[in-house]
Amino acid sequence: GQSLEQPSEVTAVEGAIVQINCTYQTSGFYGLSWYQQHDGGAPTFLSYNGLDGLEETGRFSSFLSRSDSYGYLLLQELQMKDSASYFCAVRLLIYNQGGKLIFGQGTELSVKP
Amino acid sequence: DTGVSQDPRHKITKRGQNVTFRCDPISEHNRLYWYRQTLGQGPEFLTYFQNEAQLEKSRLLSDRFSAERPKGSFSTLEIQRTEQGDSAMYLCASSFGLQGSNIQYFGAGTRLSVL
Numbered sequence: 017g018q019s020l021e022q023p024s025e026v027t028a029v030e031g032a033i034v035q036i037n038c039t040y041q042t043s044g045f046y047g048l049s050w051y052q053q054h055d056g057g058a059p060t061f062l063s064y065n066g067l068d069g070l071e072e073t074g075r076f077s078s079f080l081s082r083s084d085s086y087g088y089l090l091l092q093e094l095q096m097k098d099s100a101s102y103f104c105a106v107r108l109l110i111y112n113q114g115g116k117l118i119f120g121q122g123t124e125l126s127v128k129p
Numbered sequence: 130d131t132g133v134s135q136d137p138r139h140k141i142t143k144r145g146q147n148v149t150f151r152c153d154p155i156s157e158h159n160r161l162y163w164y165r166q167t168l169g170q171g172p173e174f175l176t177y178f179q180n181e182a183q184l185e186k187s188r189l190l191s192d193r194f195s196a197e198r199p200k201g202s203f204s205t206l207e208i209q210r211t212e213q214g215d216s217a218m219y220l221c222a223s224s225f226g227l228q229g230s231n232i233q234y235f236g237a238g239t240r241l242s243v244l
Contacts, residue, residue: 119172
């Protein structure tokens with residue numbers, strides 16, 4: 017089967033740094049993505065790791081270790097608007113290069129003033 | 130707005146009725162995906178189209194579910210004889226590229242409530 021594990025909730029204060037971990041067990045792996053979803057909103061792409069190492073995009077960074085089946089999302093200089101659910105998702109290669117996503121259950125991040 | 134659009138945003142129906150949802154992907158995106166999301170869970174993959182061809186279906190997609198993408202543009206997802214367990218958010222996503230894209234762009238979803 018396919019499974020991804022991430023913490024169900026994390027709380028932090030404005031201006032702080034928070035790390036959301038994700039471990040996965042999947043049959044087949046192409047890359048690890050991170051999505052943000054505000055209540056009632058669409059999941060929005062944040063970051064992608066196809067290879068081991070760190071990817072940085074503004075205040076967000078993501079890390080992947082394929083040998084450990086582990087990744088994390090790092091959010092710096094937290095802002096109130098970062099309060100949302102964050103999902104890690106394994107991209108699997110399917111027929112003709114389509115990349116279906118297998119999502120974790122999500123981490124609800126609450127940013128306090 | 131040139132993002133992925135879904136219609137309707139909300140649908141309330143009685144058990145046993147049929148419902149149909151529409152998804153308009155970002156223009157020129159050749160790949161289209163349907164996912165289902167229940168409260169407190171991540172989205173679950175349902176089905177995938179490349180252009181007009183439906184190339185993969187999840188085991189979650191029972192015989193009561195059917196999806197189409199005529200002419201490789203918009204897509205519809207139909208649920209026949211709805212059950213209370215079908216209540217969920219149905220999300221559509223699209224991406225572009227011959228070798229696939231690492232980014233899927235999601236619509237805001239259609240929330241289905243089956244009474």
